[in-house]
Each structure stands twice: as structure tokens, then as C-alpha cells.
Amino acid sequence: MNYSNSLNHIWNKFKDPERVKSLVNLIKKEIEKYGKPINIMEFCGGHTHVILRNGLDELLKGYINFVHGPGCPVCVIALERIDLAIELAKIPDVTLCTYGDLMRVPGSNRMSLLKLRAEGYEIKPISSAMEALKLAIENPQKKVIFFAIGFETTSPHTAVLIKQAKKLRVKNLWVVCNHILALVVLEYLLQTEEKPLIDAFIGPGHVSTITGSKAYESIVKRYQKPIVISGFEPLDLIQAIYLITKQMIEERCEVEIQYTRSVTPEGNIKAKEFLKEVFNIRRSFPWRGLGEIPYSAYEIKSEYEIFDGEKIFKVSVNSGKENPFCLCGKVIKGLSKPTECKLFGKACTPQNPIGPCMVSSEGACLAYFKYKRI
Amino acid sequence: MCLAYPYKIVEIKNEWTAVAETQGVKTEISLQLLPEPVKEGDWVLVHVGFAIQKLSEKEAEESLKAWDELLKQSEPYLE
Numbered sequence: 276m277n278y279s280n281s282l283n284h285i286w287n288k289f290k291d292p293e294r295v296k297s298l299v300n301l302i303k304k305e306i307e308k309y310g311k312p313i314n315i316m317e318f319c320g321g322h323t324h325v326i327l328r329n330g331l332d333e334l335l336k337g338y339i340n341f342v343h344g345p346g347c348p349v350c351v352i353a354l355e356r357i358d359l360a361i362e363l364a365k366i367p368d369v370t371l372c373t374y375g376d377l378m379r380v381p382g383s384n385r386m387s388l389l390k391l392r393a394e395g396y397e398i399k400p401i402s403s404a405m406e407a408l409k410l411a412i413e414n415p416q417k418k419v420i421f422f423a424i425g426f427e428t429t430s431p432h433t434a435v436l437i438k439q440a441k442k443l444r445v446k447n448l449w450v451v452c453n454h455i456l457a458l459v460v461l462e463y464l465l466q467t468e469e470k471p472l473i474d475a476f477i478g479p480g481h482v483s484t485i486t487g488s489k490a491y492e493s494i495v496k497r498y499q500k501p502i503v504i505s506g507f508e509p510l511d512l513i514q515a516i517y518l519i520t521k522q523m524i525e526e527r528c529e530v531e532i533q534y535t536r537s538v539t540p541e542g543n544i545k546a547k548e549f550l551k552e553v554f555n556i557r558r559s560f561p562w563r564g565l566g567e568i569p570y571s572a573y574e575i576k577s578e579y580e581i582f583d584g585e586k587i588f589k590v591s592v593n594s595g596k597e598n599p600f601c602l603c604g605k606v607i608k609g610l611s612k613p614t615e616c617k618l619f620g621k622a623c624t625p626q627n628p629i630g631p632c633m634v635s636s637e638g639a640c641l642a643y644f645k646y647k648r649i
Numbered sequence: 650m651c652l653a654y655p656y657k658i659v660e661i662k663n664e665w666t667a668v669a670e671t672q673g674v675k676t677e678i679s680l681q682l683l684p685e686p687v688k689e690g691d692w693v694l695v696h697v698g699f700a701i702q703k704l705s706e707k708e709a710e711e712s713l714k715a716w717d718e719l720l721k722q723s724e725p726y727l728e
């Protein structure tokens with residue numbers, strides 16, 4: 276057997292329904308010992324989709340109550356930031372590029388980058404930050420603005436892009452930074468007055484690949500909630516839930532890594548160095564549904580400010596109001612399920628989304644629409 | 650946005666770039682965020698164009714083994 280086949284073979288085992296079934300039974304027995312259901316927040320929207328797609332919530336009904344978390348960067352982007360992207364794209368000679376999912380998120384008056392593109396403005400979806408650099412180099416007459424979004428999973432990419440642009444002395448590329456910090460919002464959820472009921476967390480697998488598991492230690496200690504960092508196959512999640520159950524029974528409270536094939540205690544040191552070199556922490560940043568959260572996002576350091584699109588291009592943004600019936604804010608906080616929203620599946624569908632949770636491929640509303648509609 | 654997928658390195662182009670393959674599709678990826686060197690045949694986790702981690706086959710195998718062991722031990726009482 277050659278190397279690639281052997282690895283594929285191992286990978287497929289993480290999808291194995293038989294293994295999942297036996298572990299589900301084991302978890303049920305353990306929870307019977309524990310005596311009551313456990314409320315687990317899966318922070319990451321990617322996990323929400325795996326749980327619903329594979330019906331893990333149904334398999335564990337009455338034993339585990341899944342609370343869906345804010346871990347989807349598209350879902351938490353504030354209305355005024357979308358409006359900012361739209362205004363930037365209207366500047367003459369600008370080509371605005373961003374990750375694809377963001378294009379359909381409605382800003383004020385249900386305007387989106389996708390709709391604006393249909394009016395003839397130059398807006399390009401990209402699938403790697405380095406494509407922004409290529410665009411700038413190949414189109415010297417254009418002002419290329421990269422509207423960068425994402426948690427720690429994508430912020431190092433943007434840092435690499437900025438450093439590379441400086442090295443190559445690129446003069447027509449700017450970044451508008453919307454990079455946000457997963458651990459800060461996780462802690463924020465545990466502090467707000469309107470707290471969701473959470474006993475433990477399933478930690479995000481790819482954010483933690485960068486940050487490392489040690490980064491969570493102080494949160495776990497302070498708030499006494501176990502965190503198990505999980506991979507993205509059904510078996511990964513079931514294993515993570517089992518580890519949480521064990522911690523609850525044994526009254527332990529730790530950070531554990533289930534996703535050992537990718538996550539280490541230290542994380543990706545090189546990526547963290549890039550982050551430190553290019554970004555500072557912002558004093559405050561707006562999140563959709565959550566409002567301003569102090570120290571919750573990155574900004575570009577002054578050494579690199581010639582690439583900071585927010586400083587170079589001054590546009591005025593006049594944001595409207597969100598649709599008052601959209602429950603995204605509560606969905607993001609784990610306080611409401613998408614199906615509790617009056618607009619769900621009626622006025623708000625993936626084809627015609629009202630809130631970002633229905634747009635993003637990791638959004639909870641989209642997951643319910645795809646897997647839970649009766 | 651936060652999903653990453655395992656890719657196999659099929660060609661190292663230079664210090665910073667490689668061609669990698671997943672499910673028959675080949676793409677150019679950046680190696681700039683990888684803390685350790687990789688070679689052709691290695692598996693990496695790729696997230697929007699960047700390899701962010703070399704994947705550990707050993708760890709994957711070990712975690713599966715550990716779980717199978719656990720299931721075996723608990724089988725009698727599962728019935």
C-alpha cells in the first residue's frame with residue numbers, strides 16, 4: 276500500500292458509522308451515570324454542520340443538548356463592515372476582493388457585494404490571500420483592496436500577504452482588516468449577562484491548530500468549563516463529546532485535544548510569529564449580534580500602515596438597521612435555535628438570505644435549512 | 650471559512666510554494682506558514698490556499714487504536 280492510500284484509509288475510519296454508533300452507546304451509558312443531560316456549545320460553525328449533517332443531535336437527544344456557537348466569521352461580521360466593503364468597492368478604479376462567502380451577506384437595505392457586482396463594480400471572490408497579490412501585480416492600473424475576514428485560521432495568511440507585498444514593494448494593494456479573535460469571544464460569552472446555558476465547549480479544530488491548546492488554559496481555569504478541541508469527522512466529534520462526559524463525571528476541568536493529528540499545545544509557532552509581526556490588537560471591534568467587544572480583533576501595525584486600506588481610503592458609511600425579526604444575534608450567542616426565527620425558511624432562505632447565518636457555509640441557520648427542515 | 654482539508658504534496662516548486670492534491674484536484678499552495686519542512690508525499694492541512702499544519706499519520710493511527718481499545722473494553726457492559 277502506498278503512503279497516500281494508507282492515509283486515506285485512516286481518514287475514512289474517522290467517518291466509520293459503526294465506530295460512531297458504539298461510541299454513542301458508550302456516551303449514553305456514561306451520561307446515565309452522570310444523571311442529567313450535558314449542555315455543550317460547539318464553538319465552530321464547521322462543527323455545527325457536521326453535527327446536523329450526521330444527525331448526531333438526534334442520536335444523542337435527551338443526553339446532549341447542543342448549543343450552537345459564534346464560530347463563523349461570516350456570521351459575526353457587523354452590518355457596518357459590510358457597508359464599508361460596499362462603499363470601498365464603489366471607489367473609482369478599485370478592485371475589491373474577498374473570500375467568497377462574504378459576497379452574499381446583506382448589508383444595509385439588503386445590499387450585498389454580489390448585488391453590487393451585478394451593477395458593474397469590480398468585485399472578485401478569491402480562494403487564497405495570495406490571489407490578491409497576484410491581482411495587484413497583474414493589474415497595476417487598478418487599486419486592489421483585500422477585504423480580509425476570519426478568525427486565527429485566516430489572519431496569518433493576511434499577515435504573510437502584507438509582508439510579501441512590502442518585500443515586493445507593491446504599490447497598488449491594500450488590506451482592510453476584519454480579523455477577529457476566537458478566544459476573546461468565547462470568554463465574552465461566558466461573561467455576558469444573557470448567558471447561554473453551557474457546561475462545556477467543543478473547541479475549534481482549525482483555529483486551535485494555529486493558537487495551540489495552551490491558549491485556552493486560563494479561560495478553562497477562570498470559568499470552570501471543560502474544553503475539548505475536536506476534528507471535523509463524525510467520529511472526532513463523538514470522541515470529543517465522550518471526553519467531555521468523562522471530565523464532567525470525574526469533576527475535572529481541563530483543555531484536552533481530541534484532534535491530535537493537527538493540534539498541539541503550542542500551536543503553529545510560525546503562524547503566530549507572522550501575526551505578532553504584522554498586527555496589533557484593536558481597542559474594540561463591532562460583532563454582529565454581539566455589539567462592540569473590547570480587544571477582540573486585529574489591526575495592521577503602523578510599520579505596515581501604507582497597506583492599511585482603512586487608513587488610506589476614507590469613505591463614509593451610513594448604516595441602517597438590521598431586520599428586527601432576524602434572530603442572528605441570539606443564534607450566534609447560543610440563546611435561540613434558528614427555527615425559532617419567524618423568518619426562517621419563509622422570508623429568509625439561502626437564495627434570499629436576510630441574516631448572515633443563512634448565508635455562510637458554516638452558519639447555523641443554513642445548517643438547519645439544509646438538514647432539519649421538515 | 651474555518652474548514653481546512655488534508656492535501657497530499659505532489660510537487661515542491663520552491664521554498665514557499667508547492668502543488669498539492671485532494672480528491673484528484675491539484676492546486677498551488679503556500680508553504681509559508683508551515684513550521685517544518687515538507688517533502689513530496691507528505692500530507693498537510695490546507696486552509697484557503699495555505700498549508701497550516703503537517704498532518705501526523707502516526708497520531709491519527711494512535712487515536713483510532715486508543716478508541717478501539719476503549720470500545721473493546723466496554724463492549725461487555727454495552728450489551
Ligand code: SF4
Binds near residue numbers: 601603623624628640
Ligand atoms: S433565519 Fe434568517 S432572519 Fe432568521 S435568524 Fe437566521 S439568518 Fe436571521
